[in-house]
Amino acid sequence: EAGVTQFPSHSVIEKGQTVTLRCDPISGHDNLYWYRRVMGKEIKFLLHFVKESKQDESGMPNNRFLAERTGGTYSTLKVQPAELEDSGVYFCASSRRTGSSGNTIYFGEGSWLTVV
Amino acid sequence: KQEVTQIPAALSVPEGENLVLNCSFTDSAIYNLQWFRQDPGKGLTSLLLIQSSQREQTSGRLNASLDKSSGRSTLYIAASQPGDSATYLCAVSPYPATDSWGKLQFGAGTQVVVTP
Numbered sequence: 001e002a003g004v005t006q007f008p009s010h011s012v013i014e015k016g017q018t019v020t021l022r023c024d025p026i027s028g029h030d031n032l033y034w035y036r037r038v039m040g041k042e043i044k045f046l047l048h049f050v051k052e053s054k055q056d057e058s059g060m061p062n063n064r065f066l067a068e069r070t071g072g073t074y075s076t077l078k079v080q081p082a083e084l085e086d087s088g089v090y091f092c093a094s095s096r097r098t099g100s101s102g103n104t105i106y107f108g109e110g111s112w113l114t115v116v
Numbered sequence: 117k118q119e120v121t122q123i124p125a126a127l128s129v130p131e132g133e134n135l136v137l138n139c140s141f142t143d144s145a146i147y148n149l150q151w152f153r154q155d156p157g158k159g160l161t162s163l164l165l166i167q168s169s170q171r172e173q174t175s176g177r178l179n180a181s182l183d184k185s186s187g188r189s190t191l192y193i194a195a196s197q198p199g200d201s202a203t204y205l206c207a208v209s210p211y212p213a214t215d216s217w218g219k220l221q222f223g224a225g226t227q228v229v230v231t232p
Binding site (some may be wrong): 105107 | 120150152157158159160161162165205207216218219220221222223224225
């Protein structure tokens, strides 16, 4: 079974440009999460999809960030326009949705974004 | 507001010694607590998950305890090996957790080096 895959693994863009990060969750996982870790800080929650619906987007930093999950499969996170403080690692995670609180959450290897 | 703290930030031990990693959280109203491992440039791997009603979980050489009332969890790694070198993160899930148990709040992590 394939794990959570993220693309690109690394990206360097100039301030003001647009970047789109993609996440493919594990097949059958309805829950999909985005997290990020900026330099020197803890990993922070960004948002949570249940299938194609945004369950919780309270962690999205501002309106320059747009997440979508059309069809409830893969998800994209677009940053437009990118700012220097957006540099960091963006993690995607997925899990099953069975009503149990004990399900394991699986993380991807992250998309490392550098804005110069 | 929940705050998760991990002490120490870094730890170096000789091979064979036991490792003790600490995690504290300010709000005891948690649904569960997880310990993750992160290798350099890689994603997060879930090690142990402790439900709020549990006191400890064990997996091989790993043992994690949870004292919800005092807001503490400890991860013990017995007979450390060089392959245990990684960053260890703890994360708590909020309560109530209907569909939100994957909204994790992370500590900053403890970077562990086990020397041969």
